[in-house]
Amino acid sequence: MTLDTSGRSPQPASSAAPVRSSPPSIPDVLRGVTLIVAAVLVGGVAWSGNLLTLPLAFAFPALWAWSPSRLNAAQVSLGYFLAASRGLPQGVATYYASDLWPGLLLWIVASFSFIGVHAAVWTGQRGRARSVRYLVAAVLMGLPPFGIIGWAHPLTAAGVLFPGWGWWGLSGAAAGLAMMTSRFWPAAAIALGAFWFWSAATWTHPAPPNGWKGVDLELGQSLGRDGSLDRHSDLIARVRLKAREGSRVIILPESALGIWTPTIERLWRAGLDGSDVSVVAGATMVDAQGYDNVMVAISAERAHVLYRERMPVPVSMWQPWLAWTDQGGGARAHFFANPVAELGGRRIAVLICYEQLIFWPILQSMQYSPEVVIAAGNGWWTAGTSIVAIQKANAASWARLFGVPFVVAFNL
Known part of the structure; x- marks a missing residue:
């Protein structure tokens, strides 16, 4: 309490000072930068063209969920998507027989859909809400209209993790993605890693029919x-x-x-x-x-x-x-x-x-x-x-x- 010498009733000291939002702390900034770098690495390695590296894309939901803010979630999504689709600028430049800039522009514009969806559904609330929101993003990026440019979808790796499981394998992969955004992510990572290791050790490429x-x-x-x-x-x-x-x-x-x-x-x-x-x-x-x-x-x-x-x-x-x-x-x-x-x-x-x-x-x-x-x-x-x-x-x-x-x- 502060003492008012004019005789008016004393007021709490906190009411006299406006509430100001504090800038992000250094740990939050470092955490955000680390998540962006990790997302770039995940996107680059998972989508390298090696079929057996596809399951690394299952790390993306965890990086998205750990983001300390919506802005950082957008940056993490941007890093993942641009790294995964990095061949587009050069390919477009070759297709149009032009320089790199048209391809770069298309590359960046195409990323807006992926980033916008993942930033919009992100939430700082932990628990089931976060997992449900990520699954909503996964569905939106899988189906038109967003799915028209829904490249680098993590569920593509379901065939590596669960070969021959069909729809059950797809459901298991979706459950794994959801768990990677929850507090149970260590158990999910261990389980998915075990399936990944077993699949890589026993992998057989799908063959054509006879004739x-x-x-x-x-x-x-x-x-x-x-x-x-x-x-x-x-x-x-x-x-x-x-x-x-x-x-x-x-x-x-x-x-x-x-x-x-x-x-x-x-x-x-x-x-x-x-x-x-x-x-x-x-x-x-x-x-x-x-x-x-x-x-x-x-x-x-x-x-x-x-x-x-x-x-x-x-x-x-x-x-x-x-x-x-x-x-x-x-x-x-x-x-x-x-x-x-x-x-x-x-x-x-x-x-x-x-x-x-x-x-x-x-x-x-x-x-x-x-x-x-x-x-x-x-x-x-x-x-x-x-x-x-x-x-x-x-x-x-x-x-x-x-x-x-x-x-x-x-x-x-």
């Missing part, structure tokens, strides 16, 4: 752009060689056939005449409104579109604003269409290029119990980056989680 063969090409950016008779004749010759070696279903990369026309169909069917081989190859179907990125199934008897890409690469391929302004052009996104297709009496799930980096296309397909997973891509523009290795690792992890045979075909 199925994926053919990798090294034709660079000419693939899909060189529509000459010589190019198609060369590809047909490669297919017939694989057929003589015993393959009956042969997968060629995305864009292998270029623009799909009746003339190209007749050429390929004639080239396969006398064989019982089926070819699945990437092509482009163009009309006045835009184009579809597709996989076509061809045999000597018939040819048909097997799959239309659900999620083309945003900006470079999928440009929805062109349709909104009646300009036309750009690749169409078929989102939740054709999750599985039929080929040779088998249900197959197809993932074209970008679809291998995100979460929801493969999970939608797995609801229909496919018997084969096909991963096709045209990754010439990723030279010098780990993007193609990450795509293959992601697709292989999902195939291994559900115990489904796996065929991959890429052009570099």
Whole structure:
């Protein structure tokens, strides 16, 4: 109490002084910086393209939960995401044949969704609320619209931790992520580490079915752009060689056939005449409104579109604003269409290029119990980056989680 000499009633000393928020303490600052550095390391190592390092991404939820403030949680998310997607600037620069700045700009803009979601759901409240909020962020980043650029999703590692467990393995991985944000994180880390160690020691890569063969090409950016008779004749010759070696279903990369026309169909069917081989190859179907990125199934008897890409690469391929302004052009996104297709009496799930980096296309397909997973891509523009290795690792992890045979075909 303070004594007022004017005779007025004494007032508490604290009421005379305004309450001021104190700046972050040095320990909090050091803690925040340490968490950011750790997030960068986790993102860089987990998404290096080595399939068996994917489970390190399960450390990200713990780093996010330990953040002392919402701002630091955003910084931790930024560090993780930028490190995980570090190949994007160089890849975009190569694709557009330009300098690094457009790629850097796209890289930073693409990170806003990931950072915004994780910063928005962060809470300083401990306990169940924090775990639930992280799971909300995981769901949001897995499904459209945020999931359209939901790269580096930690649940992708479920196939490494729980190979063959299917939906139970995915549920166990989600529970592990939630526990990593709680006070039980040491027990969760030990349990997940044990599964990781066992899986790494006994790992077997998902194999294609008997008679199925994926053919990798090294034709660079000419693939899909060189529509000459010589190019198609060369590809047909490669297919017939694989057929003589015993393959009956042969997968060629995305864009292998270029623009799909009746003339190209007749050429390929004639080239396969006398064989019982089926070819699945990437092509482009163009009309006045835009184009579809597709996989076509061809045999000597018939040819048909097997799959239309659900999620083309945003900006470079999928440009929805062109349709909104009646300009036309750009690749169409078929989102939740054709999750599985039929080929040779088998249900197959197809993932074209970008679809291998995100979460929801493969999970939608797995609801229909496919018997084969096909991963096709045209990754010439990723030279010098780990993007193609990450795509293959992601697709292989999902195939291994559900115990489904796996065929991959890429052009570099």
